[in-house]
Amino acid sequence: MRLTELKLPLDHTEAELRGAILKRLGIAADELVGHSIFRRSYDARKPSAIVFIYTLDIEVRNEAALLARLRGDRHVGPTPDTSYHFVTNAPRTAESPRPVVIGTGPCGLFAGLILAQMGFRPLILERGKAVRERTQDTWGLWRKGQLNPESNVQFGEGGAGTFSDGKLYSQIKDPQYRGRKVLTEFVKAGAPAEILYVAKPHIGTFKLVGMVENMRAEIEALGGEIRFGSRVEDIEIEQGRVRGLRLADGEFIAASHVVLAVGHSARDTFEMLHARGVHIEAKPFSIGVRIEHPQSLIDRARLGRNAGNPLLGAADYKLVHHCANGRSAYSFCMCPGGTLVAATSEPGRVVTNGMSQYSRNERNANSALVVGVTPADYPGSETDPLAGIAFQRHWESLAFEAGGGNYNAPAQRVGDFLAGRPSTTLGSVVPSYTPGVQPTDLARCLPDYVVAALRESLPAFGREIAGFAMEDALLTGVETRTSSPIRITRDDEFQSLNTRGLFPAGEGAGYAGGILSAAVDGIKVAEAVALSMTARQD
Structure with missing residues (x-):
């Protein structure tokens, strides 16, 4: 049976937890199994x-009688079935057609894993490298300012989520417990078991690397195949249906069911799909900066005298402010005890992001501070659904110039930003961004309305978190990849509106935001592919 909303002090013991259960249920100690x-x-x-x-799952000696006695108590009831159920277990044969998955981020990995577990032996194509090789390329940008456009924070095994805080929570509704399936598979692949029960689970980059490799091994053991360095350059469509894929090396792969899980930065793929007539529309996203504070400041503001308690870990925050110019500014992807990372995937551009290790023990807290933008803000969006990509590129290029043209990022003290003057030196907050930062005026590389919204919101956030608007807090730009600027629209069967057999999925298609929601969407799309393929074969 399940018991919810049981509250105990922070420093309680296991015996006190057991005692609270007995008291809440009104049972003797020997009745609790x-x-x-x-x-x-x-x-x-x-x-x-x-x-x-x-929230606890309880085993007692006479459950039926206890549930009858506590009938009407909304915090006590039968434990629901949270196990995942496959939509089909129809046996596959070696001659059965293979679905193709493009991309090995959380969405693509879980689409491939679920298809493999159902016996469909998927072929998974990844333009980047395997996760450990990709990590070396990523460090090449961070340490030497050398970008590999095909292997970086955005492209490669594990997707952008590999170099992140590894957050595993979202606000999606999940009545089928697909999210529980994601967490269970992560634990099986090497994640800490606590992610199954803590309210805001996270993993961190170093643990994610090994987990991704273990998931790849399971997919291959089940008959799936993963190819790295396999960029899809073209898609063949006949009479509104997918017929196959052309790789950059010229190979043609016949395919009738293709999961498109390319992530939010596969701009060349979006352009190719648009040229082939696949239905795409512009969508809103957000742009802004990253802000860094001493983690100790955030801990004291959020946790008071309990700051530093290992049971609580590094404190986080979530902030939003509705501005006078009609925009909303908010924190996004907050990384306690983390670092800023260079996240561009294109030469001559600067993009920032945040990441943490599992320990979250770095000196700074960081978060994106971003402002919502809509297609009305993208020049040419009336006729071009890809106008948001050009909009992103414009500000990323200006950030590259403002940072010195060497992949350093432009940065500014909060005090200078609020006063409207360029920063010439940095203060007490040591920047964590690598390769490095260049003090400057961030207004050079953000729209005026974003600058105005951020200048209004920072003091407002300071009233919620003491010290948030401190003079020496550091802003680093630009954050432009909060979500995809396009949506590849799909129908109720998860297929493209006008291209049968193409299953747009995850963040890149505009249907997710973060590791967990992308993975859940990958599962949904895998289910749709399985049902479609089973129906075609029947």
Whole structure:
């Protein structure tokens, strides 16, 4: 049976947890067979009195009688079935057609994994390299300012989420427990078991690398195939249906079911699809900067005297401000105890992002501070659904110039930014961005309305978190890859509106935002592919 909303002090013992269960259920000690934690969160609205909040699965000696006695208590009931159920287990043969998945980010990996577990032996194509080789290329940009356009933070095994905080929570509704399936597979691949029950689970880059390799091994063991260095250059469409794919090396792969999980930065792929007539529309996203503070400042502001408690870890935050110019500014992808990273995938451009290791023990906290933009802000969007890509490229190129033209990022102290003067030196907050930063005026590489919104929101955020608008807090630009600037529209069967057999998926197609939601979308699309292929064969 399940018990929810059980609250205990931060420093409680296991015996006190067991005692609270007995008291809450009104049973004797010998009636409680055992318990396990399904979910644990904490309430820090009063930093001096932080409490843990538990959802527990309980085993008792006479469950039916206890449930009958507690009927009407909304916090007690039968434990729901949270296991994942495959949509089909129809046996496949060696002669069965193979679905193709493009991309090995969270969406592509889980689409491939689910298809493999159902026996469909998917072929997975990745333009970048395997995760460890890709990591070396990524360090080449961070340490030497050398960019490999095909192997970087955006492209390669694991996708952009590999170089991130590894957050595994989202606001999606998930009645089929696909999110639970994602977490379970991650634990099987080497993630800490705590991600199954903590309220805001995360993994971190170093752990993600090994997990991605283990997931690849399972896919291959189940008959799937993963090819690296295999960029899809063209798609063959006949009479509104996918017939095959052309790779950059000239190879043609016949295919009737293609999962498109290319991520939000595959701009050349978007251009190719648009040229082939696949239905695409412009969508909103957000742009802005990254802000860094001492993590100790955020811990004190959020957790009070409990700052530094290992049970709580590094504190995070989530902020939003509705501005006088009609825009909304908000924090995004907050990375406690993390670092800023160079995240461009194109030469001559600067893009920032944030990442953390599992320990979250670096000196700075960082977060994107971004402002929403819509297709009305993209010049030419009335006729060109890809106008948002040109909009991103424009500001990324200006950031490259403002940073010195060597992949250093433009940076500015908050005090200078609010005063409207360029920074010439940095203050007490040591930048974590590599290759390095160039003090300058960030207004050079952001739209005026974004600058205005950020200048209004920073003092407002400072009223919520003491010290947030401190003079020496550091802004680094630009953050432009918050989500895809396009949506590859799909129907109720998860296929492209006008191209049968093409299954747009994940962040790049405009249907997810973050590791967990992208992975869940990959599962949904894999299910749709399986049902479509089974129906065609039947």
